[in-house]
Amino acid sequence: AQSVTQLDSQVPVFEEAPVELRCNYSSSVSVYLFWYVQYPNQGLQLLLKYLSGSTLVKGINGFEAEFNKSQTSFHLRKPSVHISDTAEYFCAARMNYGGSQGNLIFGKGTKLSVKP
């Protein structure tokens, strides 16, 4: 069965430190991968996505992620975080069945807390 696993439910980090939020997926077919950010009482905003091509994708707010097919991972990174990056981050996958696509499957989320 297809699934998305976010290994850390909470990640505390100090301001200006680097951060990595981990995401692994399980699928028998090719996938499209996404990272979303959710600020309190708001909907989801797309940070970045991997569809094909270069395995390193860059998104908004200085975030980037690397698709690793052999490790079935899509970890999110930022070299230096700000207080304003404090939010919930969701990894998601959409299965590609060739002529059709499955629904988005979400991980359980990682709460990033940036401290001064």
Add this chain to the structure above:
Amino acid sequence: GAVVSQHPSRVICKSGTSVKIECRSLDFQATTMFWYRQFPKKSLMLMATSNEGSKATYEQGVEKDKFLINHASLTLSTLTVTSAHPEDSSFYICSALATRQLPYEQYFGPGTRLTVT
């Protein structure tokens, strides 16, 4: 990117009443929309898939008679919580699927906070 709106952003209703939440795709047509429910500090739970002009497809465990979904046009889907109870209090998020090109893109609304007293 494309814009999806939800109305209202917050609603408080009394137990036993019904409340309607609207989801609109503002700059694209969406034959498919999704309704999610999010519990505090939890991930999004897909409730149902709304298809324009046909019946919604509900996920297992979601009561279709309680959560009525109508997708009457290519830009509007509504979720009506009927006979609401305090346990229905939650954050409801809709999403619209843009199918103009592959791969499909899914855009999310800002969410609706429902509180049932």
